[in-house]
Amino acid sequence: MVWVLVLVFAVSCKPEAGRGLEKAKPSIVVATTVVESSPREVSEDVVGSVRTKTRAVVEAKVSGRIASMPVVLGQKVAAGDLLAEIEAKEIQARFEQARAQREQASRDLDRATSLMKKQVSSRQEYDAAEARFKVSDAAVREAQTMLGYARVTSPFDGVVSRKLTDVGDLAVPGKPLLEIEELGTLRFEADVPEALISGVAAGQKIPVSVPAVGKTFGATVVEVSPTADNSSRTFLIKLELPQEKLLRAGQFGRASIPVGRADSIRVPAGSVLQRGQMELVFVVYDGAARIRLVKTGKRFGETVEILSGLAPGDRIVTTAPASLVDGQSVEAGK
DSSP states (O other), X not given: OHHHHHHHHHHHHHHHHHHHHOOOOOOEEEEEEEOOEEEEEEEEEEEEEEEESOEEXXXXXXXXXXXXXXXXTTOEXXXXXXXXXXXXXXXXXXXXXXXXXXXXXXXXHHHHHHHHHTTOSOHHHHHHHXXXXXXXXXXXXXXXXXXXXXXXXOSSSEEEEEEOOOTTOEEOBTOEEEEEEOSSOEEEEEEEETTTGGGOOTTOEEEEEETTTTXXXXXXXXXXXXXXXXXXXXXXXXXXXOOOTTOOTTOEEEEEEEEEEEEEEEEEGGGOEEETTEEEEEEEETTEEEEEEEEEEEEETTEEEEEESOOTTOEEESSOOTTOOTTOBXXXXX
């Protein structure tokens, strides 16, 4: 009987002893802020590329093998510099033939002039000789012009951005030889869907982000295509970019096209904690920090948009200490 009483007493005392050993987490001071809703501009991103303001696809005007191409990719060239020289033996032969005919026509004209002065030949014979000379002279100038087309030169100061042919290739009219891009002013070009084009106008400022540079620029719309592309149903827009040394033609970017305004909740980005695939914040309620799952949207500098999980008036912990746990007592600090 005595052993039973001792066992009952020992069992009844264990929970009380356990509760005495437990210690609640101490209250800590945390920085908090009250969630507010504010209007913001709603936008849709469209992708595009950084382009030079002026670029040209250089083509040949005559047919022939490329005899020389004294430029390399990335080389700077000035207006009038030789880009490629094309073999034009047929045109050279035509030029020499036309020049020989002009020389003969010139001698005939001199003879006709002399005879007409001596009143030995008629005016009609003189006019015929003069016409033959003019025709042969025009043929020489035509052949000379065609011969000049065998030398392909740069249309403006720039840099060789693409080489599409090389020495030995056949050059024909309409076949690109290389591309030249002007150094200096850069633009951002993008295709905007027809559902968004109403929010774009010339002179408008639109944010353009270029991930390779890690910056967002305030670009100005300078051109808007008046008609949509038949296949993609998009409108081409061009935006003037500010001077930036890190920007390069061909870089990828995004332009934020405004589509309207809406109320949204933004909180400090540091207040949102990542736990695996979950996003959460600590909400202060009745003097304690409570975990609240949230869904974030776009990031705006040091703040992030909250799509769900918070409501205006909620007080959240802006910078949660690593030791903070759910249900722990907190005091709002500055």
